[in-house]
Amino acid sequence: MLATQQIFLIAALLCFLTFLALLSVASANVRGVRELLLASVLGMVGSTLYAFGRELPPLLAYEAANVTYAAASAALVGAYRHLADLPLHRVRLAVSVGALGVLAALFHYAVDSFLARSVVVSLFQVAVCGEIARAVLAMRRSWQRPLYIYCFVLAMCALVATGHLGRIASLALAHRPPTSLLQPSLLSISFLTAVALALPALAMGGLMMAHRQLIIRAEHAGNHDFLTGASSRKAFFDIAALELARARRNGRPLALVLVDLDHFKGINDRWGHQAGDAALRRLVDSARGALRAVDCVARLGGDEFALLLPDTDLHGAGVVAGKLQESVRQAVSGAEPAPALTLSIGATLITADEDLTSAMGRADEALYAAKAAGRDRVIVKGPAPLALVPVRRRA
DSSP states (O other), X not given: OOOHHHHHHHHHXXXXXXXXXXXXXXXXTOTTHHHHHHHHHHHHHHHHHHHTTTTSOHIIIIIIHHHHHHHHHHXXXXXXXXXXXXXXXXXXXXXXXXXXXXXXXXXXXXXXXXXXXXXHHHHHHHHHHHHHHHHHHHTGGGOOSOTHHHXXXXXXXXXXXXXXXXXXXXXXXXXXXXXXXXXXXXXXXXXXXXXXXXXXXXXXXXHHXXXXXXXXXXXXXXXXXXXXXXXXXXXXXXXXXXXXXHHHHHTOOEEEEEEEETTHXXXXXXXXXXXXXXXXXXXXXXXXXXXXXXXXXXXXXXXXXXXXXXXXXXXXXXXXXXXXXXXXXXXXXXXXXXXXXXXXXXEEEOOTTSOHHHHHHHHHHHHHHHHHTTSSOEXXXXXXXXXXXXXXXXX
C-alpha cells in the first residue's frame, strides 16, 4: 500500500503534468485556462506541503498547506465559471480561502482539534464541488459532443463531495478518530488517495473543456467566411451533399441560387476596399433577412455567393432571389455615402438524378446569362430552356 507521502507526491506530479498540458493551449486565449494553470501550480505546492508535513514546521504543514490547497480549489471554481462565461467573483473566492485559513489556525492554536480542522476543510471542498457542478450545468444548453467531458466533471464533483461528507461522518462516529492527516490507516489512506487525485482530475476536466472550445473555434473558422460570416465554400459543399441526399430520400425539391455582386471591382476602385467589404457584408445580412433558418448562404469566393434552398421549386427560388435584390437595394449601410448595389442572380433546381457539379454548371450559365442581359436581374434555368424572371430595373 502506498504511504501518505507518496500519494501526495503523485498528486503533485499529476498537477505538474496537467500544467504542462495546459501550457499547450495557453496561447490560444481560451477562457479559463489561466485559472486552470494557477490551480495546477497551487495544487503542486499544496500537495508537496502535505507530503512533507512531518518534516516541515507546523505553520507550513497545517495552515500553509490547507490555504494553498484551498486556493487551488478556488482557482478551479474560477476556471469553470470562466469556461461557462459566468462572473468569476474573485473577491468572494479570496475571502472564502482567507476564512478557511483563519478557521484552520483557530482550530490549531486556540483549540487544537483535528476533527474541527477536517470538518472545515471538507465542507470547503464540498462547496467547491457544488460551485463547479453549478457552472457546468449552467452551460448545459451549449454542451457540445462528446458529452462525456461534462459527465466526467459532474461525476468527479459528486464523488469528491460524497467522499468529504463521508469523511466527516466517519470522523464524527469513530471510536478513536485519527489525530493527523498523515496517520497511516486504511480509511485515511483510501480517502487521501481519492482526494489527492481529485484536484488534478478536475483540472484535467477543465483542460478537456478548454480543448473542446478550441476545436469548436477551429471548426467555426473552417466553416465560415471570416469577413461576412457566411458559410465557407467547403461548408457549402458539405451541406449541399447532406441536403441533396435528404431531397432524394424525401422526394422534395432543392433549389440552388448563385449570386454575383454587380461591378464589384468598380466599387473597390472608386470607393475603396473598405466599401467593398461593407458591400459583401451587406449582401450576406440581406440574404439572412430574406432566407429561412433551413436555408444556407455561402461565400464561394470573391463577390460570388450561393444559396441553397431546401423544399423550394424554381418559382420559389425566383421569388427569394427577387426579395434578396430588393433587400440589398434598400439596405442602409450607415450615415456615410455608399455605392448603390445590384445583384445578378442565376437559379436552378438540383434534380434527383444529377450531382451537384452539373447543377452548379447550370446555375452558373443562368448567372452569366443575367450578366449578359444587362445585370441587375434574375434568370432561372431548369432542365427546360432559360426562363426569365422579370425584375424592376433601377436607374
